[in-house]
Amino acid sequence: MWPTVSPQSRSSPSADGAAILRLEQLTRTFAVGDQFVRALDGVDLQVAAGEYISLMGPSGSGKSTLLNILGLLDRPTSGEYWLAGEQTSTMSDDRLADTRQREIGFVFQFFHLIHRMTAVENVELPMMLAGVPPAERRARAREVLQRMGLEARINHRSSQLSGGERQRVAIARAVVMQPKILLADEPTGNLDSVSGGEVIRIVEALHEEGLTLIVVTHDQALGSRAHRRLLMRDGRIVQDVSG
Amino acid sequence: MRLADRHRVAFSALARTPLRTAMLLLATAIGVAAVLMLTALGEAARGYIADEFQSLGTDLLVVLPGRTETSGAGAGMMSGATPRDITLDDARALLRSSAIAAVAPLVVGESPVSVGSLERDVTIMGTTASYAAIRRWTMASGEFLPDVDMDRESPVCVIGDTIGRELFRGEPPVGRWLRVGDRRCRVAGLLARQGVSVMVDVDTVVMIPVAMAQSLFDSAGLFRVLIQARSRDVMPAARRFVLDTFRERHHGEEDVTVITQDAVLKTFDGILGALTMALAGIAAVSLLVAGVLIMNVMLVAVSQRTQEIGLLKALGARRSQVLALFLTEALYLALLGAFAGLLLGFAGVWLLGSLYPDFTFHPPLWAVAGAVLTSMACGMLFGILPARRASRLDPVAALARR
Structure with a gap:
C-alpha cells in the first residue's frame, strides 16, 4: 500500500529516462511597483521519474518561484510545462487543483500544519479534500505516521510536537495521497541538525522507493546529497551536475 | 470533499x-x-x-343619520347641513322585517347625576330593553330597562359599576332614587363590571329610557339605531330592508348610513x-x-x-x-x-x-x-x-x- 511504484521507476534514474517533468523556455515575471521583475528567465529542464534533485542558489535566484510552478501553485508567464506528459498551461484551475492533489506532495520550511488539529487529522486533510471515507483515511494516515516513527504522537495536536516531529507529520501529509513527485522547500531550514538529519533520512527513504524528489535548499551538505544538483542564478539554471 | x-x-x-x-x-x-x-x-x-367587535355580535347593523359617515363627525356636520333626524317611529318601523330580531334606538348625552349631595357629570345613554340583549350585557343586580313601548318615559335607570360605587358609597343601589338633570328615576339595575367596550367606559354610564333621554336633551333625533339581524345569513336582507324603509319614510332620500360589524372589523x-x-x-x-x-x-x-x-x-x-x-x-x-x-x-x-x-x-x-x-x-x-x-x-x- 505504501507508494506503489513501477519497476522502471525503481531502477536508477537518468536524464534520458521517462521525463516526468519537462520545462521549455519557462519565464515568470512579477510586477513590483511600476517595474517588472523577471524571476525566471527562460528555464529549460527535464526531470525523469525517480530522480533526486537539489535546487540551490542565492536568495532571489528564482528557486522558490520555480518550485511553485513545478507544484502547480503558480503559472508561468510564458513557456511550457509538461507534467507526466500533460501540458499544464491548458489546464483549468480545477484541473490544476486535482492534479496537484494526485501527483504532487509539498513539504514546507514552516511545516504549515493546522494547529487546532491532531497529527493524524493533519495527515487526513488531503484525503478529506479528495473525499476518501473517514475510516479508510484514518487507517491510511495512521499507517503513514507509523512509518514516520510517530505512532506515539498520532493524537497530539501539532502545537504539542517538536519541530522535527512537525516536519515528519508534514511529510506524512505530503505523501499520504501517494504522489509521484515530492517538492520540499528548505525542509530542514527550521530544524536543528539532529531533527534535520532525521527528516533527510525519511525523504531519502521515500526516494529510494521511487518518489521523484526535488529539494530547494541553502544547505550545501543537504544539496550535495542529491544525485543531480541544479544551481540557479538570476532566474536561470546555470549549472546542472549529475552523479 | x-x-x-x-x-x-x-x-x-x-x-x-x-x-x-x-x-x-x-x-x-x-x-x-x-x-x-x-x-x-x-x-x-x-x-x-x-x-x-366580536363582543358586539357579528349580526349587528348600526344605522346613523347622514350619508357615508366615516368619522365621529357626520357628513352633515362637516358641510353645515343637518341631515334628517332618525326618529323613534323610524326605529319602530324597522321591526316589521322578519330578518330583524331586535332594534335598540340610542340617544347619547352628558348630564349631571346626583344622589343627595353627591353629584357628577355622567354620560347618559337613552335606549330600550333590547339594548342589553344586543350588546350582551349582564346585570350585577336588579334588571335592565323595562320592556315597554319606546315612547314611554318610565322613571327608571340602570347604572354602571363605578357610578354605583361612587354615588351610593357601597350601599346596594337597586331600588334607590337618583336625579338625572331635572328628573328623578329609580335604579332598576346595576350593570356587571365590564370596563371599556368599543371605546365607551360602560362602568361610568347611566342608562335611561330613550323617550326620557329625548326630552332631557330636548332632541327628537336618535344618535344611532342598533339592529340585530336574526342571523348572519340574513344580514344583506336586513340591510336592504333598513335602507328601503328609510328611503320610503324620508321621501325617497337615502339619508342614513348603515354599517355592519363585518365592514368595521x-x-x-x-x-x-x-x-x-x-x-x-x-x-x-x-x-x-x-x-x-x-x-x-x-x-x-x-x-x-x-x-x-x-x-x-x-x-x-x-x-x-x-x-x-x-x-x-x-x-x-x-x-x-x-x-x-x-x-x-x-x-x-x-x-x-x-x-x-x-x-x-x-x-x-x-x-x-x-x-x-x-x-x-x-x-x-x-x-x-x-x-x-x-x-x-x-x-x-x-x-x-x-
Whole structure:
C-alpha cells in the first residue's frame, strides 16, 4: 500500500529516462511597483521519474518561484510545462487543483500544519479534500505516521510536537495521497541538525522507493546529497551536475 | 470533499472562536426574536380589536343619520347641513322585517347625576330593553330597562359599576332614587363590571329610557339605531330592508348610513395587519444588520486564516471547495442564530403574555418562517463576499504570509 511504484521507476534514474517533468523556455515575471521583475528567465529542464534533485542558489535566484510552478501553485508567464506528459498551461484551475492533489506532495520550511488539529487529522486533510471515507483515511494516515516513527504522537495536536516531529507529520501529509513527485522547500531550514538529519533520512527513504524528489535548499551538505544538483542564478539554471 | 466533512470543518472553525461565534449568534438571534415579538405584538392588537367587535355580535347593523359617515363627525356636520333626524317611529318601523330580531334606538348625552349631595357629570345613554340583549350585557343586580313601548318615559335607570360605587358609597343601589338633570328615576339595575367596550367606559354610564333621554336633551333625533339581524345569513336582507324603509319614510332620500360589524372589523383588520407588516419590516432591518456583522467577521476570519486557505489549495482544494467551506460556516452562523432567535423570541412572547394576560400573543407562522428564511438568506448573501475572497486567494502569497 505504501507508494506503489513501477519497476522502471525503481531502477536508477537518468536524464534520458521517462521525463516526468519537462520545462521549455519557462519565464515568470512579477510586477513590483511600476517595474517588472523577471524571476525566471527562460528555464529549460527535464526531470525523469525517480530522480533526486537539489535546487540551490542565492536568495532571489528564482528557486522558490520555480518550485511553485513545478507544484502547480503558480503559472508561468510564458513557456511550457509538461507534467507526466500533460501540458499544464491548458489546464483549468480545477484541473490544476486535482492534479496537484494526485501527483504532487509539498513539504514546507514552516511545516504549515493546522494547529487546532491532531497529527493524524493533519495527515487526513488531503484525503478529506479528495473525499476518501473517514475510516479508510484514518487507517491510511495512521499507517503513514507509523512509518514516520510517530505512532506515539498520532493524537497530539501539532502545537504539542517538536519541530522535527512537525516536519515528519508534514511529510506524512505530503505523501499520504501517494504522489509521484515530492517538492520540499528548505525542509530542514527550521530544524536543528539532529531533527534535520532525521527528516533527510525519511525523504531519502521515500526516494529510494521511487518518489521523484526535488529539494530547494541553502544547505550545501543537504544539496550535495542529491544525485543531480541544479544551481540557479538570476532566474536561470546555470549549472546542472549529475552523479 | 464529503458533505459531512465540510460541516465538521465549518463547525470546528466556529467552535475555535467561541466568543466571536456567540456574539454573531446573538446578533442574528436578536433580529429573529425581534421579528417574532413585534409581529406577536401586532397580532395581539389585531386580535384584541377583533374580539372587541366580536363582543358586539357579528349580526349587528348600526344605522346613523347622514350619508357615508366615516368619522365621529357626520357628513352633515362637516358641510353645515343637518341631515334628517332618525326618529323613534323610524326605529319602530324597522321591526316589521322578519330578518330583524331586535332594534335598540340610542340617544347619547352628558348630564349631571346626583344622589343627595353627591353629584357628577355622567354620560347618559337613552335606549330600550333590547339594548342589553344586543350588546350582551349582564346585570350585577336588579334588571335592565323595562320592556315597554319606546315612547314611554318610565322613571327608571340602570347604572354602571363605578357610578354605583361612587354615588351610593357601597350601599346596594337597586331600588334607590337618583336625579338625572331635572328628573328623578329609580335604579332598576346595576350593570356587571365590564370596563371599556368599543371605546365607551360602560362602568361610568347611566342608562335611561330613550323617550326620557329625548326630552332631557330636548332632541327628537336618535344618535344611532342598533339592529340585530336574526342571523348572519340574513344580514344583506336586513340591510336592504333598513335602507328601503328609510328611503320610503324620508321621501325617497337615502339619508342614513348603515354599517355592519363585518365592514368595521375588516377596516380595522386591514389597518392592524399593515401595522404588523410594518413592525416585521422594522425587525427585519436588524436581521440585515446581523448579516453585515457576519460578513465583517467572516472577512476577518478569512484574513486570519489566509495561510490555512493557502495550505488547503496546495493540498489540492478546488476554488469551489474553499468557497463551500466558508459559505457553510456563514450558513451555520445564520442557522444557529435563527434557532437561538426562535428560542429567545418565543421566550419573549411568553413573557409578554404573562405580563399582559388580556392580550393573546402569538407570532404568526409567516413571521416565524420569514424570520428564519431571512436570516439564512442574509447569512448566505453576506457570506458570499468573504467566501469568494477566500476561494480566490493566491496560494503562493497565502502560504508566504507569516
